[in-house]
Amino acid sequence: MNTKNILKLSFLFALLIGMASCAKKGGDNKNLIDTNKQPFDIMSTKAGSWWLYKADDGSVFYRYATGQDSFVSGLTYEYFYRIDTTSVMKEKIPEYFGKNDGKYISLIDLDGKEKTYITYVILKENPVPSQSWENTERKKIEGWDVDMYIVSKVQSINETLTINGKTYDNVILVHNDLKAKSVLMPAYINCGTLDVWFKIGVGIIKERGDIDVIGLVKKTYADELLDYHIEP
Helix, strand or coil: CCCCCCCCCHHHHHCCCCCCCCCCCCCCCCCCCHHHEECCCCCCCCCCCEEEEEECCCCEEEEEEEEEEEEECCEEEEEEEEEECCCCCCCCEEEEEEEECCEEEEEEECCCCCCCEEEEEEEECCCCCCCEEEEEEEEEECCEEEEEEEEEEEEEEEEEEEECCEEEEEEEEEEEEEEEECCCCCCCEEEEEEEEEEECCCEEEEEEEEEEECCCEEEEEEEEEEEEECCC
């Protein structure tokens, strides 16, 4: 999995391949219909807008808006792409963001092959502290059914962050608890956490993950916004 993925959950779920799954929950990412699409206003979707991030592993990557729509997995998303400036290939990695029925959504690329996606509610309209929601998905990966379960909660709506000399106020912090369930286990297991900081009108300011998959894999990471340009 590419460690610069905005949500960076792909490797977590890939490790759960091979576990036969049991009954799944329903989540806020379910039953969305394309006719409920709304303008995505967390960040600019206008072509020419860009965001520059630095990861804790020393890599630096850009996110670019294209101004184009893309129909994926039954819903219409705004199409963005990333380029890792420190990679040799500098390939364009697609990203999809949208808003549907008051829910800000994105797609998680499960296996890095740009074929198997999870629809993921990253934030809700008019967030308030302690607001929570769930994302659930069952996907067949390499012949195996895997259940995913993400519990999201708004920790704050008025954080102040200073990053690379720029100060951002009224930042929204969403905390995510990652879980999974298999027939081999009596209940969902904790697989780590993901924190994401949003500034409405600017975009994703920062993210931090601390993931531990049943003691087999432990990984921490952080990305933060260095600079950005909003096309007028």
